[in-house]
Amino acid sequence: MKIKRFQDSATLAQAVARELATRLSSTGSIGFATGRTMDPIYEALLELAPRVSAQVWMLDEYLGLSAEDQRSYRYYLQTRVFKPLQVPPAQIHLPQLEVLAPEAAALAYEVELQRFGGLRLQLLGLGLNGHLGLNEPGSTLSERTRIVKIAEKTRVSNQSFFGSLSEVPTHALTLGLATLNDAQELWLIVSGAAKAEILQEVLEGPVTSRVPASLLRDHPGLIVFVDEAAASRLR
Ligand code: GLP
Numbered sequence: 001m002k003i004k005r006f007q008d009s010a011t012l013a014q015a016v017a018r019e020l021a022t023r024l025s026s027t028g029s030i031g032f033a034t035g036r037t038m039d040p041i042y043e044a045l046l047e048l049a050p051r052v053s054a055q056v057w058m059l060d061e062y063l064g065l066s067a068e069d070q071r072s073y074r075y076y077l078q079t080r081v082f083k084p085l086q087v088p089p090a091q092i093h094l095p096q097l098e099v100l101a102p103e104a105a106a107l108a109y110e111v112e113l114q115r116f117g118g119l120r121l122q123l124l125g126l127g128l129n130g131h132l133g134l135n136e137p138g139s140t141l142s143e144r145t146r147i148v149k150i151a152e153k154t155r156v157s158n159q160s161f162f163g164s165l166s167e168v169p170t171h172a173l174t175l176g177l178a179t180l181n182d183a184q185e186l187w188l189i190v191s192g193a194a195k196a197e198i199l200q201e202v203l204e205g206p207v208t209s210r211v212p213a214s215l216l217r218d219h220p221g222l223i224v225f226v227d228e229a230a231a232s233r234l235r
Contacts, residue, residue, distance in 0.1 A: 001203075001222045005231055009040060009191035012227045016189060017044035020123070024085075028120030029055040029093075029113065031175065032081060033133070034073040035125040037189055042081050052087045055116055059124070060133040061095055062169040063102055063147065071161050095173050102147045106173050110145035113175075119183035122175070126190045129153045130198050130211035134174035139212045143176035177215055185221040188213065193229040200233040 006012035020041070023030060032038075058077055065072040074094050082092050093116075095109040113119065124132050129151055131137070136151040148171065155168040162168045180186060190199050202213040203224070209215065216222060226234075 001217055001219070001224065003203075003224045003226060003231075003234075006225070006227050008229075009037075009227045012189070012191055012225055013040035013044045016041045016123075016187065016225050017048055020045055021048045021050035023121055024050045024052045024054045027053050027055075029057055029116050029118065031057040031059050031119050031122035031183070032077055033059045033123045033125045033189075034076050037125040037191055038123070041123075041189065045081070046084050050085070052085050052091065054120070055091050055093060056082060056087055057093045057113060057119070058095070059122065060172055060174040061097065062150075063097070063171040063173065064169045067094070067098060097173065102171070102173060106145045106147055109173070110176075110179060113145070113179065119179070121185040121187065122180055122183045124180070124186060124188045124213075126188060126195055126198060126202065126213055127151075127154055128157055128194065128198055130202055130213045132177065132180060132188075132213050132216065134172040135177050135180075135212045137210050137212060139177055139215075140209055141177050141181055141215050144178045145173065145175050147171055148174055177212060181216060181219060183219075183221065185223065186216060186219055187223050187225060189225045190230040191227040193232065195230045196233045199224075199226065199230050204235060 061073045067074040095105045097105045129137055134148050134150055150172050159165050159168055201211050207214045
């Protein structure tokens with residue numbers, strides 16, 4: 001594991017965007033994450049306007065929202081990243097939740113990713129409960145892309161994107177920890193004081209399913225990009 005520390009989230013975002021721009025201009029599959037942590041990174045990336053030769057994928061998606069729903073992760077990635085970067089549609093891979101039943105869409109997405117040789121790089125945010133994608137506490141390293149129940153803590157944390165808690169979907173499709181473990185590189189991006197405690201648990205606490213991200217901390221291609229606020233509790 002490599003840790004890259006930055007003064008603040010803006011400096012961190014610039015650095016991640018620069019490295020990401022280089023990766024995007026070569027071939028291979030790159031998985032995109034969503035969440036507030038990623039906003040400044042994608043904004044910085046758009047300014048660099050790299051030509052995208054990579055295949056682009058997504059980490060997770062709510063069930064029950066259409067791809068046109070502004071709260072869906074497909075909508076976010078299409079409108080805020082893939083379209084502005086002019087990624088050719090043939091290089092964009094999204095789960096087929098409109099055409100297939102959820103479980104079938106999850107399996108098909110995993111199979112398609114395998115057909116492309118798996119992930120060269122996956123971007124990851126960190127949930128307040130240690131989740132990666134929507135691999136919530138209890139997830140294991142043997143699980144692949146599948147439908148999961150979203151933890152209550154995560155639903156509450158994402159409530160502000162919806163009108164009320166009852167509108168936050170209860171289930172999601174997520175790449176599994178086994179799928180992530182097969183990636184050549186994992187970039188875990190963590191910023192802000194609110195993540196300091198869970199980041200300390202992920203990196204320095206026990207390796208346990210209770211903190212899913214801890215299961216991947218010995219991945220040989222893991223790079224943790226962190227700002228000072230999030231790193232404040234690390235030894
Ligand atoms: C969300 C997303 C994850 C994201 C994480 C952190 O629920 N499903 O993919 O990485 O939680 O979110 P944020 O960056 O908003 O803290």
